[in-house]
Amino acid sequence: MVTTVTDARAVAETVTDPELPMLTLADLGVLRDVTEEDGRVVVTITPTYSGCPAMDAMRADLIRALRAAGHEQVEVRTVLHPPWSTDWISAAGRRRLAEAGIAPPGAAPRRAEGPIPLALGPTVLTVRCPRCGSADTEETSAFGATACRALRRCRACLEPFEHVKEI
Template identity: 75%
Template sequence: MVTGLRQDARTVAAAVVDPELPMLTLADLGVLREVSESGGRVVVTITPTYSGCPAMDTMRDDLEHALRGAGYDDVEIRTALTPAWSSDWISADGRRKLAEAGIAPPGTGPRPAAGPIPLTLGPTVRRVSCPRCGSPDTVEVSRFAATACKALRRCRSCAEPFEHVKEI
């Protein structure tokens, strides 16, 4: 940075966008866990949305690039696996941004999910409202969409396909 004044490290890290859901920041998604700054050194801790998330390398690179661009020379990106990320960590603003982008946020059925989603080993029937018309009459087309954390659904009312961020 030319002026010698650095932006707040937390503000910089919180503004980095998710590589798979670019309408969300890492803070919106809830994967940005901690940002600490001491003597010019910045340590950022992030949590993957699920084990083996392929976007983690890109998140680390984007965070490091943004922080170095903001004037921080000593940057460390850490990964925390516990507690495991939950879709409950997506902010209200993040849920709004998903819906505005035509992606159903987790817990958008007639009775939104709250708290941890119980693990079931058999088929599940999940009611997800259409982000375009609001109808709860939707059907899952594929358990996996463009990324493993999303499912592909279709609305029976307006016939539009849409993605749904899965509850974890």
Template identity: 60%
Template sequence: MVTTVHSRAWEIAAAVPDPELPMLTLADLGVLAGVEEDGTTVTAWLTPTYSGCPAVAEMAADVDGRLRAAGYPDVRVRLRLDPPWSTDLITEEGRRKLAEAGIAPPGPTADRPSSPGLLALGPTRHLVACPLCGGTDTEELSRFGSTACKALWRCRGCREPFERVKEI
């Protein structure tokens, strides 16, 4: 029997921290796309944040290792690219954890036009609140931050720089 509900295997895989944003779990980030159990076989599905994500191999190894350590003898970690990952998949808990870590969470992508297989990437068109003071008088300093999914911003109010997860 194949199970895709939140099983014990799901809970184990969901608790794996993201290697680039360790304050988030793979479930918080929305990259854990599913976990199936069929007898003694567990298949975990990951949807990387983008096709060239350098952290996906580490995510897969961490999920595999944790499931095997929990007693699952036959573990398979697979990539699921369709539907593609979007920052809309970050949970409310994940967004809260980002802000608590001083990283501004992404805004909604619903207002952006998109087509299957195409990403609508562009500048942020809504207010970005400073995760440190809450002020909205902020500016982007660089589209590129410490990882490909983040940009560098600054609050004009408290003058502090902060990172922000880009919308995808």
């Protein structure tokens, strides 16, 4: 039933994130797999953060979209490993974030073996302002309106903006 899976995957890939509606779950890297088992469509998703409150909404949106496309039997499974990383956000997703005024993430931190070092100095991350393009921006808070967003301010155009922080 290759056609069932292909169609179901195409439908699942159109479902958007409830908190970042400019992104599909596929763009975000949350949609991990779409398969077919015993006549059922099995969709696998992974949470961004442990406390992501949108997981229930994502499950419901996926089931609704697939049922509307004629896939009656749908199961949504969660997978925790490997843990979600902002590196999984697609190029198209990054473009759409920037178009919506949210700076996309840079590369996620690479963790070596052993204790995670604590950096007390100012972070040297370069994040471009999504409005004017200046690299002269500063973090105002590592925590924003959703778990995945930090707050920044542009020193060139003085506008505040959000940034999907690297994990």
